[in-house]
Amino acid sequence: MSQFDVAIIGAGMAGASLAAEIAAEKSVLLIEAEEFPGYHSTGRSAAFWSETYGGPAIQPLTTASQAFLATPPTDFSDRGFLSPRGxxxxxxxxxxxxxxxxxxxxxxxxxxxxxxxxxxxxxxxxxxxxxxxxxxxxxDCCDIDVAALHQAYLSSARRLGCEIVCRAPVRALNFTGGYWKIETAAGGFVAQMVVNAAGAWADEIAQLAQIRKLDIxxxxxxxxxxxxxxxxxxxxxxxxxxxxxxxxxxxxxxxxxxxxxxxxxxxxxxxxxxxxxxxxxxxxxxxxxxxxxxxxxxxxxxxxxxAPDRKPVIGRDSQNEQFFWLAGQGGFGIQTAPAVAQLAAALLLQRELPFEIVPALYSTDRFR
Structure with a gap:
């Protein structure tokens, strides 16, 4: 079985953006159940960026994402992803x-x-x-070029060595000897860390891993x-x-x-x-x-x-710290993707955030 530091389940915007954030420092596997990434929520977004959308608990993540979306690093994209709308x-x-x-x-x-x-x-x-x-x-409300942003994240992840496997619904997740054994329709894999970025299927993935579901x-x-x-x-x-x-x-x-x-x-x-x-x-x-x-x-x-409190879930699970939640993004997962990916990467890699966000607001600890 191929072995990785991190296996991310779900190649929509959440999974793709995190893969691009961490692939320079970790070996990353991005697992997608469908024929191509972004088939479900990402590919059907209403494609706007609004700081009021999602309410005050989401606004800090939206605001923190604006600079990246408007003027991304040149090695990520040669143009921005926002167009003024109001x-x-x-x-x-x-x-x-x-x-x-x-x-x-x-x-x-x-x-x-x-x-x-x-x-x-x-x-x-x-x-x-x-x-x-x-x-x-x-x-300040803007349109977002969702397809271009998603493809830029996928391309960045690939350039940094991330392996992307599609048509690979997860069939089993077993934690043994400090590693996850992942059985998919496309074969088996081993990873030290599993990231649950499975969107609507997040609770199902948790249950496969014998992790309590969070009622996503x-x-x-x-x-x-x-x-x-x-x-x-x-x-x-x-x-x-x-x-x-x-x-x-x-x-x-x-x-x-x-x-x-x-x-x-x-x-x-x-x-x-x-x-x-x-x-x-x-x-x-x-x-x-x-x-x-x-x-x-x-x-x-x-x-x-x-999630029940309508805030995203970002962080390690208290049952098993090698199971990481990146779920519950609601309808604001596109507009917050850069900040959420940077927050998740900071928690995974133990590095500082480039903006002020209180990680506890989105931690799994709030469900204890």
Whole structure:
């Protein structure tokens, strides 16, 4: 069996980014169950970076990731992964308290948020219907080139010697004599450390390793691509409901990406959209703006996995310190990937972080 210092299970954004961070110092195996990396959550992301997304507990990781995403090291990428977009958080008078809470939650942070007067909202969203008069403007929100970022991490990991094995679902994990024996559909491997970056399957991997599960729950999130009339302007911001019931953003050719912001608990699976959620998304959209939906061009669903407290789980397991959790990234795993990877690498390699984060916030110790 091939032997490695670290075996990372899951080659989505979490696993790929950590592999790139540690492969210069450790021999790394990146194990992917699917035919190619990023098949599930990473490949189905809504692709935006917003410091308010995920709430105050996630914001430090998002903010700490901004510099890397905007201006990555030249040996990692010759261009950045962010494009300015801006986010309009909008609601009716019934959402007044939600607007105030949003502002309060980030008042002590560096996050830029501005309360917009009613007459200024039309500068960002023409065609809004009557009553949608409460709005907060988040100017620093950006689009993320998710595919380019993921491929850059995979390429960096390969250059540094990481071995990537696809079509290799894990069948058994046994800890013997200080090493993990890993049985997969692509063969057997041995590693001193196992990193559980399996996304929606994180608890299943833990149970294979005879590690207590942490109740990492996958939720289905629906997305549709629609053609509207008039065409969506290219400069349209990300538009988010203050009540958390929808968001939409422009895509190429005047199209829109639209989600009902649903969270439907589901077992780990290859998620598919439900017609009811598609209908709900369209209904909520048509309540906000008077644009006509010409047709639905595409629809898909992805899984967002959360720990019970909705914070990521990053750190060694108390049962076995050679089992490392990198799970529960929810819907913010892309926008926080650089900081999360650096935090995980610091914990694995016992090195200092380049930014101020309290690791205990995300440690497995909080579940004791």
């Amino acid at each position: 986010a309009l958080h909008i609601g009716t008078v019934e959402n007044q308290a939600a607007a105030e809470e949003l502002q309060t939650n980030f008042a002590a942070s560096s996050v830029a948020l501005e309360r917009l007067p009613k007459k200024a909202i039309d500068e960002y969203l023409s065609g809004r219907r009557d009553g949608w008069d409460i709005a907060m403007w988040e100017p 729950q996958p939720f289905r999130r629906t997305m549709i691509q629609i053609e509207v009339a008039p065409s969506a302007p290219a400069e349209l911001p990300l538009v988010v409901g203050l009540d958390g019931s929808f968001y939409f953003k422009p895509d190429a050719g005047g199209r829109l990406w639209l989600s009902p912001h649903d969270e439907i608990a589901t077992p780990p699976c290859d998620a598919a959209p439900e017609e009811l959620e598609v209908a709900i998304a369209l209904d909520r959209f048509e309540q906000v703006v008077d644009w006509n939906v010409v047709r639905i061009e595409r629809k898909w669903a992805g899984l967002r996995s959360f």
